Amino acid sequence: MVQTTERLASTASERYLLVYMIAVLVIVTTLVIVFFVVFLKRKNKLLEDRIKQQQAFEAEIAQAQTETQEQTLKNIGWELHDNVGQLLSFASMQLSILKMQVEDDVKEKFKDTSDALKESLSEVRALSKTLNNEVVLNIGFEKSITNELNRLKKMKFTSAELKIIGDQVEFSNRKHEIIVFRIIQEFLSNSVKYSEAKNLNITLDYQPEKLIITAKDDGKGFDVNEVEKGSGLINMKSRAALINATLDLSSKPSEGVELVLDYPLT
Numbered sequence: 001m002v003q004t005t006e007r008l009a010s011t012a013s014e015r016y017l018l019v020y021m022i023a024v025l026v027i028v029t030t031l032v033i034v035f036f037v038v039f040l041k042r043k044n045k046l047l048e049d050r051i052k053q054q055q056a057f058e059a060e061i062a063q064a065q066t067e068t069q070e071q072t073l074k075n076i077g078w079e080l081h082d083n084v085g086q087l088l089s090f091a092s093m094q095l096s097i098l099k100m101q102v103e104d105d106v107k108e109k110f111k112d113t114s115d116a117l118k119e120s121l122s123e124v125r126a127l128s129k130t131l132n133n134e135v136v137l138n139i140g141f142e143k144s145i146t147n148e149l150n151r152l153k154k155m156k157f158t159s160a161e162l163k164i165i166g167d168q169v170e171f172s173n174r175k176h177e178i179i180v181f182r183i184i185q186e187f188l189s190n191s192v193k194y195s196e197a198k199n200l201n202i203t204l205d206y207q208p209e210k211l212i213i214t215a216k217d218d219g220k221g222f223d224v225n226e227v228e229k230g231s232g233l234i235n236m237k238s239r240a241a242l243i244n245a246t247l248d249l250s251s252k253p254s255e256g257v258e259l260v261l262d263y264p265l266t
Contacts, residue, residue, distance in 0.1 A: 166206030195219025
């Protein structure tokens with residue numbers, strides 16, 4: 001009887017010990033899991049913060065570069081309008097004075113030079129306007145694009161057309177208006193320099209919450225993968241990122257280039 005009682009007591013003690021050990025194991029496991037979860041959350045938070053800091057830093061750098069570029073373009077615009085424009089105006093005026101002082105049979109020889117000077121002066125003034133963001137804002141986004149296309153059409157293109165779909169929506173942020181215009185201007189500049197295109201087309205598609213801009217040329221095109229790191233493309237993409245827009249550039253050799261910019265209006 002005594003032995004049976006001792007056995008029961010021993011068994012109960014072993015059970016208590018087993019329960020105690022299991023409880024301790026569960027608590028330790030729970031603590032390890034909790035610690036691991038907290039560690040992961042903290043690690044992810046640190047990584048998130050680092051990514052945000054990096055993005056903020058890159059955005060500030062891009063913003064600074066954009067502002068510097070805008071100031072440079074403005075200064076060039078002023079120089080073209082005030083200095084080069086005045087010199088061309090003076091040259092045209094002097095040529096007109098000389099033209100009046102020569103014989104009639106010589107006057108015709110002045111005509112081509114006089115016309116070339118007037119055309120050059122007109123081009124310089126038109127270019128100076130597109131480089132000055134204050135002028136762009138004053139005449140408006142669509143008018144600025146039209147002026148740029150007209151200027152390029154005079155230079156070398158058979159056609160340079162702007163198509164507008166939907167009702168125009170004003171930009172809530174005027175700085176964004178300049179940035180979008182500069183992206184289009186960069187595309188057009190690349191078409192002039194590299195594409196050997198004859199026709200340019202730009203479409204402004206105003207939708208309820210966004211503006212979709214499509215710019216195309218019918219030039220020789222290129223392999224996008226080979227020029228992915230080109231400064232022009234990077235410049236356009238960095239500008240688009242500043243205004244939370246998405247930019248897609250597609251092209252194939254002999255098939256021209258197409259740019260699609262998706263800009264949120266709200």
